[in-house]
Every structure is written in C-alpha cells, then in structure tokens.
Amino acid sequence: MVLNMGPQHPSTHGVLRLVLKLDGERVKAVECVIGYLHRGVEKIGENRTYIQFAPYVDRMDYISAVSNGLGYCLAVEGLIGVEAPPRAQIVRVIFAELNRIASHLLWLGTSALDLGAMTALFYCLREREEVLKIFENYCGARLTTHAFRIGGLQYELHDTFEAETRAFSEMFKKRLDEYDQLLTNNPIWIERLKGVGVLTADECKSWGVSGPMIRAAGLAWDLRKAQPYSGYDQFDFDIPTRQGADSYDRYLVRIDEMRQSLRIIDQAIEKIPTGAIMAKVPKVLKPAPGEVYVSIEAPKGELGYYIVSDGSLHPYRLRVRPPSFINLASLEKMAVGALVADVVAIIGTIDIVLGEVDR
Amino acid sequence: MLETIKRIFLLDLLQGLWVTFKMQRTSNITTEQYPKELPKIGERYRGAPRLNINPDNGETLCIGCDLCAKACPENLIVVGTHRNKETRRLDLTYFTYDLSRCMFCGLCEDACPVDALELTQDFEMASYTREGLIWDRQMLEEGPRPTKYTR
Numbered sequence: 214m215v216l217n218m219g220p221q222h223p224s225t226h227g228v229l230r231l232v233l234k235l236d237g238e239r240v241k242a243v244e245c246v247i248g249y250l251h252r253g254v255e256k257i258g259e260n261r262t263y264i265q266f267a268p269y270v271d272r273m274d275y276i277s278a279v280s281n282g283l284g285y286c287l288a289v290e291g292l293i294g295v296e297a298p299p300r301a302q303i304v305r306v307i308f309a310e311l312n313r314i315a316s317h318l319l320w321l322g323t324s325a326l327d328l329g330a331m332t333a334l335f336y337c338l339r340e341r342e343e344v345l346k347i348f349e350n351y352c353g354a355r356l357t358t359h360a361f362r363i364g365g366l367q368y369e370l371h372d373t374f375e376a377e378t379r380a381f382s383e384m385f386k387k388r389l390d391e392y393d394q395l396l397t398n399n400p401i402w403i404e405r406l407k408g409v410g411v412l413t414a415d416e417c418k419s420w421g422v423s424g425p426m427i428r429a430a431g432l433a434w435d436l437r438k439a440q441p442y443s444g445y446d447q448f449d450f451d452i453p454t455r456q457g458a459d460s461y462d463r464y465l466v467r468i469d470e471m472r473q474s475l476r477i478i479d480q481a482i483e484k485i486p487t488g489a490i491m492a493k494v495p496k497v498l499k500p501a502p503g504e505v506y507v508s509i510e511a512p513k514g515e516l517g518y519y520i521v522s523d524g525s526l527h528p529y530r531l532r533v534r535p536p537s538f539i540n541l542a543s544l545e546k547m548a549v550g551a552l553v554a555d556v557v558a559i560i561g562t563i564d565i566v567l568g569e570v571d572r
Numbered sequence: 573m574l575e576t577i578k579r580i581f582l583l584d585l586l587q588g589l590w591v592t593f594k595m596q597r598t599s600n601i602t603t604e605q606y607p608k609e610l611p612k613i614g615e616r617y618r619g620a621p622r623l624n625i626n627p628d629n630g631e632t633l634c635i636g637c638d639l640c641a642k643a644c645p646e647n648l649i650v651v652g653t654h655r656n657k658e659t660r661r662l663d664l665t666y667f668t669y670d671l672s673r674c675m676f677c678g679l680c681e682d683a684c685p686v687d688a689l690e691l692t693q694d695f696e697m698a699s700y701t702r703e704g705l706i707w708d709r710q711m712l713e714e715g716p717r718p719t720k721y722t723r
Contacts, residue, residue: 265645268677339602346614353616353691359677367682368616 216553220249224327224557227567229541231560233553240556243548245541250571258531263289263498264363266531271357273535274569276319279312279348280511282361287442288507288518289363290492292500298489301365302444307378307481308351308360309443309509310474314385315344316512317467324561325396328405333395340388343381350377364494370485378482382475389471397465406461410547410559413458420543424514424536426563429466430458436510443509447484448477460562467564499526513537513564533572537565613693618676620694621669623712624687632713633688636662643683648673669712671697672705 219230228249234242254273258266270285271278283305290296297305322337345355350371352360360366396402412422414430427434433452437445453469455462500522508517514536523529540563548556578584594600604611613619624633636653648670653662681691697716699705 261645265643265679268645268675268679272675342602349614349617351614351616353614353618353678354676357675357677367678371616 218556220246225560225567226323226565229560229565229567229570231544231556233556235553238552238554240548240551240553243545243556245544247538247541247567247570250567252572254572255531255533258528260527262526263292263500263528266528267362268357268359270533271359272568273533273572274511274513274516274537274566275356276566277312277316277512278356278358279308279360280316280509280516282359283309283443284507284509284511284516284518286361286363287509288505288520289498289500291505291507292503292520292522293363293494293498295364295492295494297365297443297492299444299486300488301361301490301492303481303485304366304370304490305361305443306445306448307478307485308348310477310481311344311347311378311381313474313512314471315341317471318344320467320512320561320564321392321464324558324564325402327557327561328402330396330399330402333392336388336392336395340385343384347374347377347381350374362491363498365489365491367491369490375482378478382478382482385471385475389468389475392468397468403461405554405558406464406562407457407459409460409551409555410562411457411459412543412547416543416546417458420546421539422514422543424511424540424564425463425466425470426514426540426543428452429455429462431456436508436515440508442507445477448480450476460558463562497526499524508534511536513566513569514540535569535572537563537567538570538572541565541570613695615693617693617695618678618681618691620692620697620716621671621674621680621707621712622690622692622694622715623667623709624690625713632664632709633686634664634667635686635688636664637685639683639685640680640689643679645677645679646670646673646675649680664709667709667712669707670705671707672702 214235216233216235217230218233219225220228225231230246230249232244232246233240254269257269267282267285270281274281318337318341322334325333348358348360349355351374352358352368412426412430414432417427417430417432423434431454433454435452438452450473453466453473455466502522502524504519504521506517506519508515515534516536517534519532519534520528521530544559544563547559551559625631626633636651638651641649641651650668652666654665656663676691678691680689694716
C-alpha cells in the first residue's frame with residue numbers, strides 16, 4: 214500500500230511529505246518529497262548586498278535564528294578579513310548557546326508530543342519562553358532575531374541581561390532534572406525510542422550526518438572543538454556521546470548538550486570583556502574576489518556557508534549547507550523495515566526544520 | 573511492606589496531586605491575558621515603524637536622505653523629496669512604508685542618521701485590506717490606531 218504522510222501531518226514538523234510504501238505495518242520504502250517551503254533564499258542572496266542578506270538567514274532555520282546569523286556573519290567576516298572584537302565574540306557565544314537550548318527545548322517538546330507525552334511540551338515551551346524573552350530584550354525580536362551584524366554586534370547588552378541570564382541558568386538546571394524524571398525512565402518513552410532508527414557511526418559518516426545524531430552514534434565530532442570559532446576554545450565543556458546510535462540515545466545526547474550549553478553560558482558570563490562591540494567595517498561592503506566556506510556547529514548539526522565574491526556589491530554565489538537537509542536524507546536508511554509509528558519517532562529525533570530543508 | 577503502606581495511603585496519588593496544586597500558584601502561571609492586559613514588551617522591540625517629529629516645533633525630523641530606502645532589503649520604503657530653494661534643504665513631500673512586505677529587521681532604523689525612522693513597541697498593525705498596510709506619512713507620524721472593541 215502506498216501511503217502519503219504529510220505535507221499536513223502534524224508530526225512532520227512543517228510541510229514534509231513522505232510517500233511510504235507499506236506491507237501491513239512495515240515500511241518497505243520511503244520517499245521524501247520536499248520543496249513546499251522553498252523560497253529561493255540562495256537566489257535572493259545573489260540579489261542583495263552582504264548586509265541586506267543577513268535578516269534572510271534567520272528565516273531558514275527559524276528555531277535557531279541566532280546560530281544562522283552567527284554562521285553568516287563569520288562567513289562574510291572571513292571574506293572581508295575582519296574579526297569581531299573579543300567582547301562581541303563572547304556575547305555571540307552566549308546567545309548561540311541560549312539558542313541551542315531554545316532549539317533543543319522545542320525539539321524535545323514537539324517530539325515528545327508526537328509520541329504522546331503532552332506535559333513535556335508545556336514544560337519545554339515555558340522554559341523556552343524565558344530564553345525568547347532574553348532575545349527580545351536584547352535585540353527586539355523573539356524568533357527572527359537578526360541579533361548580530363557583520364563585524365560584531367549592533368546592540369550593546371541591555372542592563373538586565375546578566376541578571377536574566379543568571380536567573381535562567383539557575384532555574385534551568387533544576388528544570389532539566391525535572392525532564393529527566395519525566396522522560397528518561399518513562400517506560401513508554403523507552404519503548405517507543407530504544408532501538409528505533411539505528412544509524413551506526415560508519416553509516417552516519419557515509420550519509421554526511423552531523424550534529425547530535427552522529428554524537429549519539431559514538432563519534433565525538435563537534436565543530437566547536439574540532440575547529441573552534443568565535444572564541445569557543447576558551448571554554449571548558451565536554452562533547453556528550455552515546456554508543457547506542459538509536460533515537461533514545463539522540464534524546465539523551467540532546468539533554469546532555471543542554472547541560473553543556475549551560476556550562477558554557479555560566480563560564481562566558483563571568484568573563485565578558487569590556488570594549489568595542491563592532492569592528493571597523495566599511496558601510497558599503499565590497500569584498501575582494503574570492504571564496505570562503507565557514508561552518509559552525511548549529512543546534513542541528515554542521516551549518517556551512519559557502520560564498521563566492523566577484524568583487525561587486527552582491528555575492529556571486531551563496532550556498533548554504535543546512536544540517537537538517539542532509540540529516541533528513543538518512544531517513545530512508547533508518548525507516549525501511551520499521552513500523553509506521555516508528556517513522557514518527559525517527560523524524561522526531563532527526564530534528565528537522567523545513568524552512569532549512571527547503572530554503 | 574513499604575509498598576503496601578504506599579498503596580493503602582495512596583502516597584503516589586498524593587505526590588502527583590501535590591505537583592498539580594503546586595502549578596496553581598499565581599507565580600507559576602504564565603498565561604497572558606491579552607487583550608485585556610497588554611503584554612510587557614521589550615524596550616528594543618521592533619514593531620510598527622514611526623516617523624519621529626521634533627517636539628519643539630512640530631516638524632518632521634526626517635531630512636529626506638533616502639538612506640533607509642537604500643538600506644531596506646525589500647525596497648519597501650519610498651521617500652519623496654523636493655529641494656527647497658530658500659533653505660537649500662530637502663523637504664519631505666511623501667514617505668510610504670509597505671508593512672505587508674516588512675520583516676522588521678531594523679536595518680532602516682540603523683541606517684537613519686537623525687533617528688527619525690524608528691521601530692516602536694506597537695504591534696497591533698492588522699488591517700482588513702492590503703492597501704491598509706501601506707502606510708503613508710500621516711500614518712507613520714501618528715502611529716496605528718487600532719479600533720477599541722467593547723462588548
């Protein structure tokens with residue numbers, strides 16, 4: 214039987230359409246149909262100046278707009294040979310980590326909801342709200358933040374930032390333990406996730422999978438450690454890994470990652486240096502002809518920007534390497550042979566955002 | 573033994589209910605009562621645009637430099653100016669701002685050299701028509717006036 218799952222299916226997190234070929238309850242073949250949210254972001258980039266394109270990257274992975282902005286700013290900074298001042302770098306790290314927490318929280322809430330655990334959604338959105346409030350107070354927007362500019366930051370930290378972030382970090386440590394109590398040993402949760410969607414380390418490598426998925430397969434691959442950017446090498450944190458390579462381990466890795474993010478935030482907030490927040494960047498950006506590829510560790514995996522400049526005001530080519538698109542490709546490998554209900558769990562733990570898959 | 577006592581006195585049930593009642597505390601309620609109470613919005617919130625007026629003489633602060641229109645990624649700002657022969661300055665004749673295409677990125681606000689264009693904390697910008705979202709100079713100076721509905 215051929216079954217259409219989506220594009221309006223609630224557990225496909227947006228407008229993903231899956232054509233499932235079924236034999237009873239077993240999945241025989243999966244075909245992903247994407248493109249329902251295609252807006253041509255890369256083409257838009259060729260028609261905008263470098264500064265003007267910055268707000269558009271927020272709209273790709275709208276759950277973690279700050280990370281997208283960070284990646285883009287780092288890429289253009291690499292192209293024009295400018296480095297953000299130390300204060301800006303540390304502030305960027307704090308916001309990127311807060312964003313990682315917000316992204317993982319939304320993931321945890323929605324994928325728990327897919328599997329029938331409704332309380333987790335309310336808890337997670339409540340905590341995410343606190344993070345979004347910090348974003349709103351800092352830069353004036355909650356989701357599509359446009360928080361960073363090329364060469365540093367536009368806004369100075371607001372007065373209550375330190376107090377808000379400390380209060381959040383204090384509160385969130387306790388709340389994470391609450392999630393642990395709620396889900397980690399929950400028999401239904403374990404039953405639905407354990408052994409579901411196994412993707413071994415070798416398979417992860419050959420499919421180009423990155424982020425929490427590859428770490429759940431036992432590979433300690435994290436770009437924050439492997440090629441530190443924006444001053445991540447100053448911080449002391451671990452890369453959480455698991456050996457099981459299944460959905461349950463991806464959940465555990467993400468929970469641990471939130472703990473590590475809190476560690477980074479706590480360290481960073483202690484040592485925000487004073488000084489300028491914006492490097493000297495010309496008002497009209499005209500990078501010399503050349504190309505640059507910069508990748509960062511976004512909450513969902515490796516997010517890369519490849520920009521080719523021909524010396525004019527606009528990028529000649531702008532290519533984004535989105536983590537969710539490449540992680541989604543491995544769905545076929547994991548879902549064939551699984552039950553229909555497991556497909557929901559597998560999509561959930563890949564953690565896709567369709568805005569980024571389609572661009 | 574412990575299990576039996578737990579079962580007789582319904583300890584697990586009480587523990588669960590305790591969590592339920594803890595959530596009833598007013599400090600734990602996060603629901604906002606919009607529109608009865610307006611939510612507290614960040615000071616830097618990027619909402620409805622406004623053209624600022626000089627409070628001393630009631631004239632617009634805008635100098636018609638067109639920088640906001642150039643900075644806008646969506647090209648939605650149109651500034652019309654006219655060269656005043658006496659003062660040799662640019663007088664603002666019209667200013668339109670197409671909110672239906674605006675993504676509130678704040679680049680126009682950053683570009684303004686005299687802080688005339690500003691994104692304010694107003695967020696009630698809904699309109700019944702598409703044309704209603706294209707704001708002219710008067711609308712930008714006076715701000716949105718949402719109808720107050722009462723029962």
